[in-house]
Amino acid sequence: MTTGRPARARTHRRPHGRTGRVLLALVAVAALLGIAVVVVPMLRPAGPRPLFQMPVACGETWQLGTYPGHDDYDVDLFPTEGEAWGRPVLASYAGTVTVAGINGSLGGRTPENPQGPRGRGGGYWVKIDHGGKWETQYLHMLEPPLVEVGQKVAQGEQIGRLGSTGNSGAPHLHYEQRRGWDKVETHFDGTPSGITADDREYTVRRTSNNCPAVS
Ligand SMILES: [Zn+2]
16 A cells, blocks of 8 residues: 655655654653752751750740641740840851841841831742751741851851841740751751641740860
């Protein structure tokens, strides 16, 4: 049986088909590389928990707390003494800054106007990658962070000042520890905070051991 189509048309199409197949192969290789680069690290287990310290000055006692609707594992920190506005916010552990900017909107709450318009989201915030899939984040800071993306920070290094930007009622630090994509119970100096759920109001006092290393 014959289709009646001239053979010339087929030979004309062939180089085009080969290019298509080569392109398809390249796309397949790129996809496999993408899987290797993106998915394989995602499947790798997290490293051991770093010895996180509280994100506030050595020796200070702060109230750690949560409330209904906050979100499981999230911690709000308020100083038990002294002015909250502008207090140093410190890196919990050494790492690399991956976010330093604005989440949501800043709003207008300042030391001069503490009841100013409320912003949205986290306001001025910082996220630090500690390696082994561990991350910490610090929200509602007063001013643009003192660090920038890509910067390496040491444990205890100041990354910003405590404030009330974003969706914040009063000056405080909202703080999270993450393993992979999951929030986990915050640990400080090797001890769990006890803040695991937001089903009720809960507070606990802890004293910071984020102290300069003794050489
Ligand atoms: Zn919070």
